[in-house]
Amino acid sequence: MSARIAVLASGAGTNLQAILDYLESRADRRPGSVVLVASDRENAGALDRARRAGIPAAVLESARAPTGCGLAALLREHRVDFIALAGFLRLLPKEIIAEYPSRIVNVHPALLPSFGGPGMYGDRVHRAVLLSGAGVSGATVHYVDEEYDNGTILAQWPVPVLADDTVHSLAARVLKVEHVLYPRVVEAVASGRWKFHARPRAVPDAAAFALMHWDEKRLIEEIEHAFGL
Secondary structure, three states: OOEEEEEEOOOOOHHHHHHHHHHHHOHHHOOEEEEEEEEOOOOOHHHHHHHHOOOOEEEEOOOOOOOOEOHHHHHHHOOOOEEEEOOOOOOOOHHHHHHOOOOEEEEEOOOOOOOOOOOOOOHHHHHHHHHHOOOEEEEEEEEOOOOOOOOOEEEEEEEEOOOOOOHHHHHHHHHHHHHHHHHHHHHHHHOOOOEOOEOOOOOOHHHHHOOOOOOHHHHHHHHHHHHOO
């Protein structure tokens, strides 16, 4: 059965676009489709991407948007059975977490549990990585629970931190990995191929040998091979 996926985003929606593009490339296998995009920000670029793709787009009720829609009602209306957070900056209500056990995932631009938690998003994460002197950063896909960046880790992929890196250059390198890793993990979990107690190692041995692979095609091959995707 094809999964009905909702993507929640607060920003430009580049990970949303990566998910849409990947699912479209797999349409013959019908692993799932995005049936709703919602944001807590009226001007989020993710909403524009959804509208251009013909996907229902909604603004969520918040202090910024008091006339917005309630999340629980939206999910029921669109018969959503899986949720992917893509740069969504709000903590999900506990009742949503309870209603979708092991059916909500998020991507974080660092190797959790390091550089995560409340207030750690976007450039703040990369700045903290650089200030720490860490030699490696990366992307993490994890289940979502009641705390920020705290759920069980599904998959991680390392990204080198270079001596001359800036926040912008490191962010771009990590985002490149996010755009490959996240859609594939979303599809694997949403389709049921990966389950909570039946999935590959979060950090496959092959990842240690892929730190310097800059070519996108090679990166895709390495990630798909490492996780059996």
